[in-house]
Each structure stands twice: as structure tokens, then as C-alpha cells.
Amino acid sequence: MPETPMITIEAVNKFYGIYKALDDVSLDIAAGEFFSLLGPSGCGKTTLLRSIAGFDTPSTGDIRIDGQSVIGTPPNRRPTNMVFQSYAIFPHLDVEENVAYGLKRLKLDASEERRRVGAALDQVRLGHLGKRRAHELSGGQRQRVALARALVMRPKVLLLDEPLSALDKKLREEMQVELRSLQKAVGITFILVTHDQYEALALSDRIAVMFGGRIAQVATPKEIYQRPTTRQVADFLGGMNFMKARITGETATRLSVETPRFGGVTLDKPLGFSARNGTATIGIRPERLRVLWDDARSDFEVAGRVVDRHYFGEITHLIVDIPGMEQPLSVSETNNFGADDIPVGDAVRLAYDPDALVALSD
Amino acid sequence: MSGRHGIPKSRWLPAYVTVYLAFLYLPILLLPIFSFNNAATTTFPLAGFTTKWYASLWHNTALLEAARNSMIVGISVAILSTVLGICAARAITRYRFRGQRAATGLIMAPLFLPEIIFAVSLLMIILQLGVELSLVTVILGQVIFCLPYAMSVLISGFGGFDRSLEEASLDLGETAIGTFRRVTLPVVAPALVSSLLVSFTVSLDEFILAFFLSGTEPTLPVYIWGQLRFAAKLPGVLALGSVMILISILLLTLSEIIRRRAEHRLRAQGALNA
Numbered sequence A: 001m002p003e004t005p006m007i008t009i010e011a012v013n014k015f016y017g018i019y020k021a022l023d024d025v026s027l028d029i030a031a032g033e034f035f036s037l038l039g040p041s042g043c044g045k046t047t048l049l050r051s052i053a054g055f056d057t058p059s060t061g062d063i064r065i066d067g068q069s070v071i072g073t074p075p076n077r078r079p080t081n082m083v084f085q086s087y088a089i090f091p092h093l094d095v096e097e098n099v100a101y102g103l104k105r106l107k108l109d110a111s112e113e114r115r116r117v118g119a120a121l122d123q124v125r126l127g128h129l130g131k132r133r134a135h136e137l138s139g140g141q142r143q144r145v146a147l148a149r150a151l152v153m154r155p156k157v158l159l160l161d162e163p164l165s166a167l168d169k170k171l172r173e174e175m176q177v178e179l180r181s182l183q184k185a186v187g188i189t190f191i192l193v194t195h196d197q198y199e200a201l202a203l204s205d206r207i208a209v210m211f212g213g214r215i216a217q218v219a220t221p222k223e224i225y226q227r228p229t230t231r232q233v234a235d236f237l238g239g240m241n242f243m244k245a246r247i248t249g250e251t252a253t254r255l256s257v258e259t260p261r262f263g264g265v266t267l268d269k270p271l272g273f274s275a276r277n278g279t280a281t282i283g284i285r286p287e288r289l290r291v292l293w294d295d296a297r298s299d300f301e302v303a304g305r306v307v308d309r310h311y312f313g314e315i316t317h318l319i320v321d322i323p324g325m326e327q328p329l330s331v332s333e334t335n336n337f338g339a340d341d342i343p344v345g346d347a348v349r350l351a352y353d354p355d356a357l358v359a360l361s362d
Numbered sequence B: 001m002s003g004r005h006g007i008p009k010s011r012w013l014p015a016y017v018t019v020y021l022a023f024l025y026l027p028i029l030l031l032p033i034f035s036f037n038n039a040a041t042t043t044f045p046l047a048g049f050t051t052k053w054y055a056s057l058w059h060n061t062a063l064l065e066a067a068r069n070s071m072i073v074g075i076s077v078a079i080l081s082t083v084l085g086i087c088a089a090r091a092i093t094r095y096r097f098r099g100q101r102a103a104t105g106l107i108m109a110p111l112f113l114p115e116i117i118f119a120v121s122l123l124m125i126i127l128q129l130g131v132e133l134s135l136v137t138v139i140l141g142q143v144i145f146c147l148p149y150a151m152s153v154l155i156s157g158f159g160g161f162d163r164s165l166e167e168a169s170l171d172l173g174e175t176a177i178g179t180f181r182r183v184t185l186p187v188v189a190p191a192l193v194s195s196l197l198v199s200f201t202v203s204l205d206e207f208i209l210a211f212f213l214s215g216t217e218p219t220l221p222v223y224i225w226g227q228l229r230f231a232a233k234l235p236g237v238l239a240l241g242s243v244m245i246l247i248s249i250l251l252l253t254l255s256e257i258i259r260r261r262a263e264h265r266l267r268a269q270g271a272l273n274a
Helices: A045-053 A095-100 A110-123 A139-151 A169-186 A197-203 A221-226 A231-236 B002-006 B012-035 B052-057 B061-094 B100-111 B115-129 B135-159 B164-171 B176-205 B208-213 B220-227 B231-270
Strands: A007-016 A019-029 A034-038 A060-065 A080-083 A157-161 A189-194 A206-211 A214-219 A241-250 A254-258 A264-268 A279-284 A289-292 A301-311 A315-321 A329-334 A347-352 A358-360
Touching: A007 A045, A019 A045, A019 A214, A034 A045, A034 A197, A045 A060, A045 A080, A045 A157, A045 A189, A080 A139, A080 B164, A095 A110, A095 A139, A110 A139, A110 A169, A139 A169, A169 A197, A189 A197, A197 A221, A206 A221, A206 A231, A214 A221, A214 A231, A231 A279, A231 A358, A254 A279, A264 A358, A289 A329, A315 A347, B012 B231, B052 B231, B061 B100, B061 B135, B061 B176, B061 B220, B100 B135, B115 B135, B115 B208, B135 B176, B135 B208, B135 B231, B164 B176, B176 B231, B208 B220, B220 B231
Parallel strands: A034 A189, A034 A206, A080 A157, A157 A189
Antiparallel strands: A007 A019, A007 A060, A206 A214, A241 A254, A241 A279, A254 A264, A279 A358, A289 A347, A301 A315, A301 A347, A315 A329
């Protein structure tokens, strides 16, 4: 990272009694970055977000925002604003009063305050609903009020706690697009907490995947999806076929293995890798396996028999039993070419790219 | 919902409902009717319209004294029950703790205990302690009795209170005190007003505890009880009773309107939080 990070999390631990909510978390987030904290419930992502906002205090470690340590600074004096999961729209105030709530403290003159409230509402396309109360708004509109109310404060960092989880699927997808373009427009650092891997992949510049209070991997969406370093990360981000492979050679950065049916390959060694009984876990994503039709040939193919088939509209999942492999392979094939018509019991040949294989820490 | 279509409509149902409501409210209706009757006895036929019984209320110093006592007791009980209720309701709605259900049950129990047993026990304790019976003892007794009413109103008011409202206020730069003033208080205010009104109304009508604990300072219900021994005083009591019913109905209606509006607002706000 070339410049000073907007946020630095340094060796942060958080204990609740004997329960460790955050376990030695260190992280840098750049200015203007859209950063996501992704993980299952109870992984510590919300605790980390609330620690940045000031609602939780780390037991040990430091949090710096724009170079300033904020440990001991209460939430009302931090340069962050938050969009709450419940949106927390003040029920006794209308939309405009909600958005103006924080500005009142700044004692702006009335016209300047009105201008900023109006601009913030226009930004989230709510200019016409200024006089409504919270209970007269839809879920998506409340979400926008919460965004406007936070953005109008011009924070250095906007914190979003599962902001889309209460919305139905279609609205959620619309809001994802909107959130992304909003972030591009305002240029503020966004930190999003989510348990939805697709949301994280679609929105983020970078993602930190968390399990059990620890950060498992920090990377771009593409890297984290295609090059997960641990089996847990690979599994959380989507389907993955796992297999055990015998280690035939090992350097500091590379790992040579002999796979059951995918031949001998040399792969990047993941961080924190340790061999188990001379074997390593190798993974390949279901969509990186392709059905070979008729007499099409590939330099890299495996053959097997379809034992099950699941139809998902635009794609079909084929479960293919490969002789010599412990687990059948899951194959995700688009329905362009009739994968949804392959009868269970048919023999199929599958092509793959050896680059799609990835070695994983357990 | 399905059962509603399944039950055939009976011709007798409207008649049943009419009798039912008559049974509930006709006796109370008699009170205002006879209070305007130009006769000292409560018998039909009516002897003509008069407001003299109402006028006589204003010249009855003993009654005005009792009314003053009732106001002192009612207002004190309303404030005390609401303050104690706020603490308990906030604890119950916000925190999980051991014995939570037991604590809630014990606070609500006076609602279901025989009030007269309750009054006798209190009287015994107060006499044992050598405390003089006064309005203060009435207030203390009635607080125990009104607390469940205050609690149920406050719990429903606080139950929908989303804690992140306070956090959002802090997050937007407001101080803790400012947050209480600008968010917490306005959001729970309807429940507080409702609790005050309900407690006051319950206290105003309460007889048994007041009778046992009031000593020489009667509240209105105790005064009325005393007057019933004199036939000549009956029409005046009827007028007073009518006024009290009217006040009670007004206060309860008002508190219910306030409570429902607040609940609707909070529920709509909290619908997504569930």
C-alpha cells in the first residue's frame, strides 16, 4: 500500500469472559477502498466493525483512523458513521429530520443545513419523500435514509452492518449496484460487514474472510474466489471439489503433488501450509470442469458417470462419480448445450484447466 | 381465519351480544340517569330533570377534601409507579438475566392476588411498625397495586425500542445526554404518559387499600362508602360517581390512544428488525 492506510487494525484482541471474539486481528484498509468483512455469524466481523465505530472496545491492540489512534475515543467523536442492520431510523422524526439529525450538532446556518440535507437525499434518490415518517417507508427506502443520514456527515469511513440482509433478493441486488456506484461517487472508504459471499464478491475492492475471530485471508474478490488459501475459505465462498493428493516435492513457495485423477501438478503453496501424512488438499471449483460433448478432446480430461443432477434454471449441477476418487465431482455447467438433458447414469468426460487446481491449507 | 367462514351466522347472535353488553353497562348507566333525577330516591318513574345534585358537590367541604386527597394519592402513585416501572421494564426488555421470568411474574402478581388479603397484610405490618395511617400509607400500598398496570404499559412501550436508535444517535455525533433528550425520551414518551394516566386512574378508583390504610384522611371511594349509610346523601354520591366514571373513561381512552399510536409507530419501525 503506497500511502498511509485510512484504517489500521493492529493486533486487536477482544475477549468476552473466556470467549475470544477477535483473535489477533491486523488489517490495513486504504482510503477510498470498498472493503468487506465476510464470514459466518459469530466470526467476529460485526465486533470488528463495532470496534471501529467505537461501540466495542478492543481488549488489546490498536485501531487507527487516518493515522490517529481512536482507542478511548467515544463513537460521537470518531470520523466514522454507520448504517445499522436495523437502519435505526428515528421513528419520531421525518426523513429530512433524520438526515439533519447529526448536522444539528454542527450549528450550520439554516440554508446550508437544508442544502446538505437536500443533496444527501438526492444522492440516494429520496428527494421527494422528505416529509415521510419511518413507518411510511419501505425497507429499501429506509435503507436509503440510513445511508443519507450517515453520508451527510461526510465521514472519513462509512461502516455498513449487513445493510442489505433485511431486503428481498431482487431489491438486494438493485441496492448492491446502487451501493457500489454511490461509493464510487462519494469516494469515501466503505467497510461492509456481510455473510453473503456474492454480495462481498460483487461490491468489494478487497475482502477479508473471517472465521472464529481470526482473519483467514485478505484479497481481491477474484483472488479470494479463485485462489483461496484454506479449505474453509474455499468452502465458504462457493462450491469446491476437494481431493487428497500425495506430495511429491516441496519448496518454500511451490508444492508438487500427484492427484488421484488429475495427474501430477505443481501449485502455489498456501500460507501456513503443513502436510498431513505426506498429503495435501487440492480443490477445483465446479464451474472449472466442463462437459466434453461427442468426440471433443482435451489435453486434460477425467471420465466418469453421472450419478445425480440438480437443475437451477441457468445452470445444472451434475454429480459425477470418477473411478478411483473418494468423492464424486460436482460440475456446474451452463444450460446452453443441454447439460440439463444428460440422463443420470450416462458416462461423461470432463475437461479442466490444470491452472484451476488450487492447493489448500486445512 | 378459516373458522370464521365455517360457523353459520345465527339470528340469536345479535340478541346475545345486546344482552351481554346490557349486563355489562346498564348498571353503570343507571348512575348518571338517577344523578339527574329530581328526587332523593332511586326509583322509576323519574321525577324530572335537575342538576342540583351536581351543584351540591361544590359546597360539600368533606367531599372536596376527599377529592383533594384522591388527587394527592393519584398523582403520587402515578409518578412512583411509573418511575419504578421504568426501571423494571427497561431491565426486563433490554437485558437477559437469571430469574427474569420470576421477577416479572412477582411484579405482576398483585394484579391477581386477592386485594383484601393484601390490604390486611399491609395493615398488619404498618401497625406492627407503629407507623401512623395516612395518605402516605395509602400511596405506598397503591404503588404495589398499580405497578403491574404501569409495567404492562411500559413493557409494551419499551419492547419495541431498538437499541441501535441510541447507538445511531451517538454515531451521528450526539452526546449521551443529548441522545437521551433527542431520541430516548421522545420515543418512549407516549408509554410514560400512558403509564401515568393508567396508574392515576387505577388509584382514583381503588377502594380496598385506601379503606384499610387511609386512617382519618379518606380518598373519594372511601368517602363515597361512608356517605352510603345516609339515604339523603345518595343522589349526591350518584352525581359524584358519574363524574368519576367520566374522568376514568376519559383518562383510559386517552392513554390507550397514546399507547396504540406509539406502538404502531414502533412496530412499523421494528418490523424489519425481527
